[in-house]
Amino acid sequence: MMDDSSCSEYLPETHEILSSWCHNLQEVNCQLPLIPANSCYFPTWSQEFSASRSHSEAEKRRRDRINAHLSTLRKLIPTSEKMDKAGLLRSVVEHVKDLKERAKEMSTVLNTPSDIDEVIIEEEDESSNNNNILVKVSFSCDDRPELFSELNRGLKNLKLTTIEANITSLGGRIKCIFSLQSINVVCTTHSLKHSLRVLLARIATSPSTPNFRIKSKRQRFFLLAT
Amino acid sequence: MMDDSSCSEYLPETHEILSSWCHNLQEVNCQLPLIPANSCYFPTWSQEFSASRSHSEAEKRRRDRINAHLSTLRKLIPTSEKMDKAGLLRSVVEHVKDLKERAKEMSTVLNTPSDIDEVIIEEEDESSNNNNILVKVSFSCDDRPELFSELNRGLKNLKLTTIEANITSLGGRIKCIFSLQSINVVCTTHSLKHSLRVLLARIATSPSTPNFRIKSKRQRFFLLAT
């Protein structure tokens, strides 16, 4: 490498020759620094050189900063070894989207069981077409071990079959969404819904087992009827 | 821009002049393409030119790809407007770390199903004291409607009673933690654990019902055996 002090002056003559060359080389996409032909400012080689050097050094620092973060990301994203930069960023995008969605879902799940007891019963559309009555039930109440056996017993008494069940239990509260089908042909939709409402209201307000305690406020707790 | 067809041959003379210039310009960090002095291959200008052009175009495409992902990330990360690339990547790293930690915490709290199938069977301490074998099973696999009836049937066959069950289903995955008690007095702990492992491995790897589709990748889906 050239020492700064040994640099010669950047004379107009030198510039003219360079300019001419640059002109020729422009046509083949040469990246020679183009100095304006009418420029009257001629820095010394040492100035040019040190400016150029500091510029390239600054640019290197910038690149290093970016690449450092990229390699950090590479460690965070599994199976991103041996991926190129674009591929890495692509999977980072996917990961962030996925994690965001999951976080959002989690907060939805966390809020799921409502704090007030509720019983919502709605008749499914297709139930009017045949003898089978199909209802969808949303049901929130305090959770407790014996809840499911009570529920099962009650549904069996009403001759209801569980088609689908979505159950969330959190913080001592439980929310159940059931799709139920009646196999009792003599029962009307109205009376069935009434019986169901009574059943669920009884279960929801039934006192909890005295010695039953939820271990943690946030713990999932789910006991199947045995 | 020069038309390819009008390019002149890249003759040795031209190369010599260029080489000499390149030598001079090297000292000021010139990026002129350096052709080896002993090279005996002289491509035409048109070849040089089109190769250079396709190279620079490919490089531009690469940069565009990377930058497209970066701008996608910019949309995903709040308050990353008006940040430079390094800053953006820095906050992406933070975001990913944060979201990962939160997801991990959530799955710990909620007992979320892991992404890989697993069967963990451990014998409870008190089981050695009497004839009843008590085991705790942690079991993760893909969720599907018939899973529970298979599980129930299998456990019944092994003469196991469910003492406690903690079940979480999320995003098409299911995790079950069972406390099981054997009512088969002639069965040894070792053979029971083996049978259990075989049963769960079979259930975990059993193909899903062909027409069963999870509506959403992350949708909560929980079907009780009917």
Add this chain to the structure above:
DNA sequence: TGTCACACGTGAGTC
């Protein structure tokens, strides 16, 4: 003014 961040074209390396 100088500093900063970005896009560019290029050399080198890999497959």
Add this chain to the structure above:
DNA sequence: TGACTCACGTGTGAC
């Protein structure tokens, strides 16, 4: 051999 990625030094516009 081309097709590809990466690091580099440079030109340039913004503040």
